[in-house]
Amino acid sequence: MFATLRRCAQVVSTTSKPTSNHFFAGTATTSKTSRRKSPLTRVSVDGLFQTYKPVTPGLRHLKRPLNPHIYAGRPVRLLTYPLRKSGGRNNTGRITVRHRGGGHRQRIRIVDWKRAEGGIWDVVRIEYDPGRSAHLALIKRRRTPETAEASAPVDGEEPQQGSGWAYILATEGMRAGDSVQSFRSGIPPDLVPGLNLTLPGAKSKSQSASSDNEDADTSSSLALGIFRALTLKSGNVLPLALIPPGTVVHNLTLTPTGPARLVRSAGTSALVVAHENADQSPSPTPTLYSQVRLASGEIRRILQSAFATIGTVSNPLWKNRSLGKAGRSRWLGWRPAVRGVAMNAKDHPHGGGRGKGKSNKHPVSIWGWGTKGTRTRKPGPKGPKNSNKLVIKERPRGVDRRKI
Numbered sequence: 001m002f003a004t005l006r007r008c009a010q011v012v013s014t015t016s017k018p019t020s021n022h023f024f025a026g027t028a029t030t031s032k033t034s035r036r037k038s039p040l041t042r043v044s045v046d047g048l049f050q051t052y053k054p055v056t057p058g059l060r061h062l063k064r065p066l067n068p069h070i071y072a073g074r075p076v077r078l079l080t081y082p083l084r085k086s087g088g089r090n091n092t093g094r095i096t097v098r099h100r101g102g103g104h105r106q107r108i109r110i111v112d113w114k115r116a117e118g119g120i121w122d123v124v125r126i127e128y129d130p131g132r133s134a135h136l137a138l139i140k141r142r143r144t145p146e147t148a149e150a151s152a153p154v155d156g157e158e159p160q161q162g163s164g165w166a167y168i169l170a171t172e173g174m175r176a177g178d179s180v181q182s183f184r185s186g187i188p189p190d191l192v193p194g195l196n197l198t199l200p201g202a203k204s205k206s207q208s209a210s211s212d213n214e215d216a217d218t219s220s221s222l223a224l225g226i227f228r229a230l231t232l233k234s235g236n237v238l239p240l241a242l243i244p245p246g247t248v249v250h251n252l253t254l255t256p257t258g259p260a261r262l263v264r265s266a267g268t269s270a271l272v273v274a275h276e277n278a279d280q281s282p283s284p285t286p287t288l289y290s291q292v293r294l295a296s297g298e299i300r301r302i303l304q305s306a307f308a309t310i311g312t313v314s315n316p317l318w319k320n321r322s323l324g325k326a327g328r329s330r331w332l333g334w335r336p337a338v339r340g341v342a343m344n345a346k347d348h349p350h351g352g353g354r355g356k357g358k359s360n361k362h363p364v365s366i367w368g369w370g371t372k373g374t375r376t377r378k379p380g381p382k383g384p385k386n387s388n389k390l391v392i393k394e395r396p397r398g399v400d401r402r403k404i
Helices: 002-015 211-231 316-320 326-331
Strands: 041-043 049-052 080-082 107-109 120-127 136-141 165-169 179-181 237-239 248-250 260-262 270-275 289-293 299-303 307-310 391-393
Touching: none
Parallel strands: none
Antiparallel strands: 041 049, 080 107, 120 136, 120 179, 136 165, 237 307, 248 270, 248 307, 270 289, 289 299, 299 391
């Protein structure tokens, strides 16, 4: 009998041996990609979400976006670091951020927000990130004679940080096998023959109406069109001065050397509205700005020497998901939020009283600030510390917002 059990154990160990999982494979291992469809899963009528057969109360309202292209394995460990949670407490142990605490262990992905290195980068896979609503793309620098030293890791080794591997924010429609490029370090001189790009802030000289100048303008316009056809692709990084108006962008920087700060949430995008002209300024070296309409509807001036990424942020259906139960929110690190009218009078301005009476009070926060539309910030260029001096048009509020 023991010999039979030993033989069965050997058979199980040989059949359950995992297949070789090279790191730079575009998909997960065979056992992970060929997932057996559960009899509890369903697809919504529109075909965009995954629902479940309500065998439990928590599955009845659970709704998730369908993302079959997401990598099923673990992230690159050397491109992550552990998240040390504080439960919303400061160094003295007092709660400074409410409704935080608990949750599953997480590792923060190191995202390359600057994209300073040029060259062509290949998208290896699209990954899930628990720290943000958008998806991440693992990219690898394409080997060229100039970058032969930064070679890919050998089989079984994970890439070192900064060795030609990086995480970036995935754009909508980006898949494994695509290629992206960053022009933050400059435009290659041999990209388009005859391309002459004027730097932001340089005033154009008066030109004569000769045939030579007309031929030069025609050739430069053709070169500019070829340049835009080669560079205006989803996931590429370009300075705002070289992005034509009407282009959808995200990951906007506020300074020429800083990281991306604006438009990074799932499904969001900004629109380049217009570029300021140097000839309209009396200064010989003016500081030029571009007008960009943000996701909130605000139109803001951003330096033309700043950079932006072409395209829309991935995972646009994230806002339509449904967690299904309170426990799933606890897994994400969110604690319950108690209404003010359910508290005592000493705990909230809405608290106290008999029954469910609201005592004819104006709605305020727990600290007494007006809420539900009350303006607490002075609008326009004269805001606190001139923080709104670059805002041309504020985001729509109230009735104007409902018209959108």
